[in-house]
Amino acid sequence: xxxxxxxxxxxxxxxxxxxxxxxxxxxxxxxxxxxxxxxxxxxxxxxxxxxxxxxxxxxxxxxxxxxxxxxxxxxxxxxxxxxxxxxxxxxxxxxxxxxxxxxxxxxxxxxxxxxxxxxxxxxxxxxxxxxxxxxxxxxxxxxxxxxxxxxxxxxxxxxxxxxxxxxxxxxxxxxxxxxxxxxxxxxxxxxxxxxxxxxxxxxxxxxxxxxxxxxxxxxxxxxxxxxxxxxxxxxxxxxxxxxxxxxxxxxxxxxxxxxxxxxxxxxxxxxxxxxxxxxxxxxxxxxxxxxxx
Numbered sequence: 001x002x003x004x005x006x007x008x009x010x011x012x013x014x015x016x017x018x019x020x021x022x023x024x025x026x027x028x029x030x031x032x033x034x035x036x037x038x039x040x041x042x043x044x045x046x047x048x049x050x051x052x053x054x055x056x057x058x059x060x061x062x063x064x065x066x067x068x069x070x071x072x073x074x075x076x077x078x079x080x081x082x083x084x085x086x087x088x089x090x091x092x093x094x095x096x097x098x099x100x101x102x103x104x105x106x107x108x109x110x111x112x113x114x115x116x117x118x119x120x121x122x123x124x125x126x127x128x129x130x131x132x133x134x135x136x137x138x139x140x141x142x143x144x145x146x147x148x149x150x151x152x153x154x155x156x157x158x159x160x161x162x163x164x165x166x167x168x169x170x171x172x173x174x175x176x177x178x179x180x181x182x183x184x185x186x187x188x189x190x191x192x193x194x195x196x197x198x199x200x201x202x203x204x205x206x207x208x209x210x211x212x213x214x215x216x217x218x219x220x221x222x223x224x225x226x227x228x229x230x231x232x233x234x235x236x237x238x239x240x241x242x243x244x245x246x247x248x249x250x251x252x253x254x255x256x257x258x259x260x261x262x263x264x265x266x267x268x269x270x271x272x273x274x275x276x277x278x279x280x281x282x283x284x285x286x287x288x289x290x291x292x293x
Contacts, residue, residue: 049267052260064261072238073246073262076154080242081222084162088218089211092169097203100177101185111174114167126160126231133159152234157242160228165218172214173207180206209284216280220273224266 054061064070098104099111117125131137133150143150150156184206188198204211226244233240241249243262250259 046267046271049260049263052256053264055260056257060257061261061264064255064258065265067258069238069241070246070258070262073241073243074265076157076241077223077243079154080157080161081219083158084165084222085215085219087162088166088169089215091166092171092173092214093211095170096173096177099174101182114170117164117167122160122164122225122227123231125163126228129156129160129163129228129232151232152236152240154240156232157229157240160232161222161225164225164228165221168218168221169211169214172210172217176207176210177203209280209287213277213280213284216273216276220270223269 053064095110095114099107130151132139133143133156134140135144135151137151150159184202185198188202189195193201223242224244225242226248229242230245230248233242233245235241235245235249237246237249243266247259247262247266250256250262
């Protein structure tokens with residue numbers, strides 16, 4: 001009787017474990033579908049870009065990248081990222097600190113507004129800046145009188161990219177700081193530490209990987225943004241074309257080597273972003289495990 005009684009729970013537990021394990025054919029099917037999508041929509045396009053970029057030889061590839069218009073597009077893309085990422089980092093830190101550490105009227109509205117660029121089409125956001133700062137916009141006459149040009153110039157590109165990318169740092173830091181809590185910061189303040197000292201010694205070390213992760217995503221989006229920048233840039237070759245716009249212009253002019261050569265730079269930046277993203281996620285996960293221990 002005892003052996004029968006003991007065998008019943010064991011068999012029941014075994015059946016429960018088997019019920020939680022998917023059949024082999026189902027696992028193989030799901031894995032095959034996932035791998036197929038990755039190959040079809042990620043790896044294959046990347047291979048095609050590289051093949052087309054080098055279709056006429058390495059010399060033609062280098063010549064295409066050395067063209068003045070391409071060099072100008074690269075410089076403008078780097079300048080845009082160099083300006084927008086630090087500004088969005090400051091905003092993200094400020095917004096995350098305010099939302100996670102203070103209670104104030106309008107807090108939920110601020111949280112909603114941070115997500116606004118995710119819900120608005122980039123083309124619409126670019127059009128908004130045209131309606132505000134264009135020659136017929138709300139501030140157009142004042143800007144014209146003071147000889148200030150925003151639309152179809154670099155400032156418009158910076159503003160459009162800034163709007164599109166500003167949620168990334170804040171959205172990465174807010175849940176991280178909520179999970180971290182404020183006990184360590186309160187303890188440091190109670191021991192006489194100043195606000196800045198508490199931030200640099202307590203807060204920043206705890207959020208550093210999440211902050212870098214948000215900056216990385218912000219930088220990737222700033223370099224690859226097309227829709228909003230396309231509306232406000234005017235597509236002036238050598239002046240207001242970023243790399244994504246230069247790819248489109250070159251392709252429309254049937255300069256395929258120049259188009260795919262520029263696209264290969266963006267593809268390379270995407271690969272580097274994925275590698276850095278994986279490293280930062282691993283470091284962030286490792287720090288969380290160390291804190292839990």
